[in-house]
Amino acid sequence: MARLFFTFILCVFSVCCFSSEDGKRRDSIQKVTERGFLLYGQERYSEALECYTKALEWASAANDYKSQIVCLGNIGNIFAIYGDYDRSIYYNRLGYNLACEHKDSGMQTRFACMLVEISCCNDDIKSADTYYKLLMGTNGKWSQGDKYHWMICQAKLAKAKKKYSEAVFYYRKALTFATDHGMNSKYVITTLHELGNTYLSLHQTEKALAEYGKALQLAKKIKSGEMISETYQLYSTAYRLSGDAGLAEKYKAWAVQISDSLFNKKRFNYAKNKLFEYEEKVKNDQILVLSERVSAQTAVIAFISVIAVMLVVFAAVIFRKNKRLHEAHNLLLDKMSDLERQEKRNKELRKDIIDTRARIATGTPGNRTPEEGAKPEKRADVGIGEEQEAKLLDSIMAIMEDVETISKPDFSLNTLVNMLHSNTSYVSWCINDSLGKNFKTLLNEYRIKEACRRLSDTATYKRLTVQAVYEDLGYKSASNFIKAFKNVIGMTPSQYQRIIKERKETATTTEI
Numbered sequence: 001m002a003r004l005f006f007t008f009i010l011c012v013f014s015v016c017c018f019s020s021e022d023g024k025r026r027d028s029i030q031k032v033t034e035r036g037f038l039l040y041g042q043e044r045y046s047e048a049l050e051c052y053t054k055a056l057e058w059a060s061a062a063n064d065y066k067s068q069i070v071c072l073g074n075i076g077n078i079f080a081i082y083g084d085y086d087r088s089i090y091y092n093r094l095g096y097n098l099a100c101e102h103k104d105s106g107m108q109t110r111f112a113c114m115l116v117e118i119s120c121c122n123d124d125i126k127s128a129d130t131y132y133k134l135l136m137g138t139n140g141k142w143s144q145g146d147k148y149h150w151m152i153c154q155a156k157l158a159k160a161k162k163k164y165s166e167a168v169f170y171y172r173k174a175l176t177f178a179t180d181h182g183m184n185s186k187y188v189i190t191t192l193h194e195l196g197n198t199y200l201s202l203h204q205t206e207k208a209l210a211e212y213g214k215a216l217q218l219a220k221k222i223k224s225g226e227m228i229s230e231t232y233q234l235y236s237t238a239y240r241l242s243g244d245a246g247l248a249e250k251y252k253a254w255a256v257q258i259s260d261s262l263f264n265k266k267r268f269n270y271a272k273n274k275l276f277e278y279e280e281k282v283k284n285d286q287i288l289v290l291s292e293r294v295s296a297q298t299a300v301i302a303f304i305s306v307i308a309v310m311l312v313v314f315a316a317v318i319f320r321k322n323k324r325l326h327e328a329h330n331l332l333l334d335k336m337s338d339l340e341r342q343e344k345r346n347k348e349l350r351k352d353i354i355d356t357r358a359r360i361a362t363g364t365p366g367n368r369t370p371e372e373g374a375k376p377e378k379r380a381d382v383g384i385g386e387e388q389e390a391k392l393l394d395s396i397m398a399i400m401e402d403v404e405t406i407s408k409p410d411f412s413l414n415t416l417v418n419m420l421h422s423n424t425s426y427v428s429w430c431i432n433d434s435l436g437k438n439f440k441t442l443l444n445e446y447r448i449k450e451a452c453r454r455l456s457d458t459a460t461y462k463r464l465t466v467q468a469v470y471e472d473l474g475y476k477s478a479s480n481f482i483k484a485f486k487n488v489i490g491m492t493p494s495q496y497q498r499i500i501k502e503r504k505e506t507a508t509t510t511e512i
Helices: 002-006 009-017 024-039 043-062 065-081 085-101 104-122 124-135 145-159 164-180 184-203 203-224 226-241 245-262 267-302 307-364 387-402 413-420 424-435 439-456 466-472 476-488 493-511
Strands: none
Touching: 024 043, 024 065, 043 065, 043 267, 065 085, 065 104, 065 439, 104 124, 104 145, 104 493, 124 145, 124 307, 145 164, 145 184, 164 184, 164 267, 184 226, 203 226, 226 245, 226 387, 267 387, 387 439, 413 424, 413 439, 424 439, 439 466, 439 493, 466 476, 466 493, 476 493
C-alpha cells in the first residue's frame, strides 16, 4: 500500500530544486534527471533509477548539492515503491543530512516527512517519532505539499500506534485538504487507500470497500496501472478478511497481472547493481583519499619520530594482523570442514534410508518383515512409523538440496509441508529426530552453503554484490543474512570474502 505514496512525491523534489538556473554545467545533469522524471511518470521505475544514478554521479562530481538532493529523494522513493524501506530510509537520510549541511530548511521539511512516513510503513514507531520531532523542529515556510504530508504523518503515526479513530480523523482532514486545493489526483487516491486500510483495522469492511471503490474509479480515470493494481490488491485483502475467498482470489489475480507488467524485477536488480557499483566506487575513492592523507602524515611523523619506536610499533601491528588472520583462516577451515562433514553425514543418512527401505520391501534378514495384515509399528511420541520417517526424510533432503526452491523468499516450513503433502508435526519431528536441528537451522545451513560458494567463485559471480547474493537466496534484509552467516560460518560475509581473497592471493604467490 505504501508504494503509492512515493509514486508522485517526485514532483516535490524537482520543483523545489530545479526552479533556478545555476549555469551551463548543470545542463547535462538536468537533462538526465528530466529523463528520469519522464520514465518515473510512465511507471518505468527501473529505467528511472538508472537515470538518477547517473545524474547523482555527475552531480557529486560537480559538487551540485541541489541536484544530489533531487536524485537521493527520488532514489529513496523508488526503493519505497518496491517495498525496500530500509534502503529508502538510507537514501532519504542522506538527503536530509545534505539539506542540513547546506541549511536548506525547505528540503529538511520534505525529507523529514518522508522519513516519518517510510518508518511507519516499516513498522518502526520509535524512529517515526524521532523523525517527527525533526520535522516539527524545521524552520521556514511550509508549502502546500508540506502541509498535506504533515497531516499524513499524523495519521500514519496514529495508525501505527493503533489509535485508529484519530487516524481516520487526520486522513479525512488530509483528503479534504487535497480536494479543496486541487492537488494531484494521486494524493487523493493514496489517502483513500490509507483511509480504507484504517477502516479494515477497525473491522469495518463495508466502509473500507467504499473508500477503495472511490480510489479505483479515480485511478481508472487517470489511467494509472500501478494504482489500479494496488487497489485490486486492497480489494483482495478486504474480501479475504470478510471470508469471501472467491472474490479475494479474483482481485488478487488482477492485481498480480498488472503488477507483473509494471515491475520488472530483473531489470530493477540490474539498476540496483549499477547504483551499488557507483556507491562502491565512491567508497573506494574516499578510502584512497584517506589513505593518501595517512601516508602523508606518516611520512611527516617518520622524520620526527624515533626510528626504533616506529619499527617496534610496525612489527607489533604486523604480528597482531598475522595472528588474527591465522585465527580467521583456522576458523574458516573448521567451519568449512563442519559443513562438509554435515553434507557427508546427510548423504550417508539418505543412503542408509534407501538401503533400509529396500530391505524392508524385500524382507531380507536383519529386518523383521511385517506379518500379513499387521499395521506398521508407530513411534509413541509422534505417531509415525520408521519406514514413514525414512521416506519423509528422504523427500525432505531432496527438496532442501534444490537451491532454486529453498531460495524463494516465502519458502518456509509450511511451504515444505505442502510440497511433501504431509503435516507440520511430522516434518518438524522428522528433521529434529533425524538431523538434531530445527527447520530454520537446516534452511540457513543450505542457503549459507550456497552463499559461500557464490562469494568464493569470483570468476562466475564477480559482479554480484553481497546484497544481490543474499536477496537471490531468499533473505529479505542484510541483518538477517549476516546473522545467519555468522551462526553457520562464524564470521561476517565481508570477513569471509576478504579471507578467501587473501587465501587465493597466497596460493597464487606460492605457485609462482
